[in-house]
Amino acid sequence: MTIAERFGAELEGTADPDLAGPELLPVRLARACARTLAVDGAGLSLVDASQQRIPLGASSEVAEVAERLQFTVGAGPCMTAQETRQPVFAVEEDLRRRWPVFTELLVGATPFRAVVALPLQPALAGAGAIDLYFRDSADVLDLDVFEALAVGELVTSLLSEAAVWSEWSPAQGPEWLQGPAPQRRAAVWEAMGKLSVDLEVSAAEALTLLRAHAYGAGLTVDDVAGELLAGHLRAADLQTPT
Numbered sequence: 001m002t003i004a005e006r007f008g009a010e011l012e013g014t015a016d017p018d019l020a021g022p023e024l025l026p027v028r029l030a031r032a033c034a035r036t037l038a039v040d041g042a043g044l045s046l047v048d049a050s051q052q053r054i055p056l057g058a059s060s061e062v063a064e065v066a067e068r069l070q071f072t073v074g075a076g077p078c079m080t081a082q083e084t085r086q087p088v089f090a091v092e093e094d095l096r097r098r099w100p101v102f103t104e105l106l107v108g109a110t111p112f113r114a115v116v117a118l119p120l121q122p123a124l125a126g127a128g129a130i131d132l133y134f135r136d137s138a139d140v141l142d143l144d145v146f147e148a149l150a151v152g153e154l155v156t157s158l159l160s161e162a163a164v165w166s167e168w169s170p171a172q173g174p175e176w177l178q179g180p181a182p183q184r185r186a187a188v189w190e191a192m193g194k195l196s197v198d199l200e201v202s203a204a205e206a207l208t209l210l211r212a213h214a215y216g217a218g219l220t221v222d223d224v225a226g227e228l229l230a231g232h233l234r235a236a237d238l239q240t241p242t
Contacts, residue, residue, distance in 0.1 A: 003151065004154060006036050007154050010035040010036045027181075033059065033130060036151055041066065041131075042131065043057070043067045054182050056177070066106060069106055073102040084119075088116070088117040092137045115134070116131075118152050188222060195235050213238045
């Protein structure tokens with residue numbers, strides 16, 4: 001069986017009624033990636049034209065957490081792969097050396113101890129990447145890199161195909177940009193706008209404040225943005241050390 005056939009079979013195996021909507025295509029693809037490549041977790045994300053990092057979907061809740069931790073820190077394997085357009089292979093030793101803050105959070109909140117991040121070919125909505133997560137660093141050696149790259153191409157093709165054969169506006173993007181993970185991240189951009197107005201700071205400074213508060217409070221940026229928009233936090237609270 002070819003890698004395409006194996007991936008297709010795994011994708012069909014994700015036919016959970018709860019994942020049936022077109023907005024959940026990235027979640028189905030991430031689960032198929034993890035199963036096809038026999039890894040412990042997988043996540044899909046992209047950087048859009050305005051350089052905003054958007055998570056598309058993950059194979060599990062803990063894989064979603066891993067992405068949010070990376071975004072909270074503002075650095076990590078996937079972000080490096082997206083910036084350099086080169087694959088990144090990081091066992092635990094590499095993670096601790098290159099991204100110590102991210103690794104501290106990753107080890108504390110997830111069972112993952114190694115990450116392989118592969119850039120995807122640019123799709124209609126931006127430059128994507130896939131994160132593959134491992135509980136044991138030694139398992140990275142078992143990953144067939146050529147198969148992983150082939151799966152990445154299949155993912156890009158399916159996302160592009162879904163976008164081409166559906167109706168959507170440039171403002172909203174394809175339907176697979178309307179899932180829970182992208183919508184959760186959209187709240188961060190809204191919170192940044194609120195902070196920019198309330199505190200008279202730039203968008204970059206607003207994101208820095210969100211990240212600093214999140215790290216100090218043991219939360220993710222997505223969590224802090226949600227609390228701010230819900231009124232549980234004030235803009236002034238983010239200027240006060242936690």
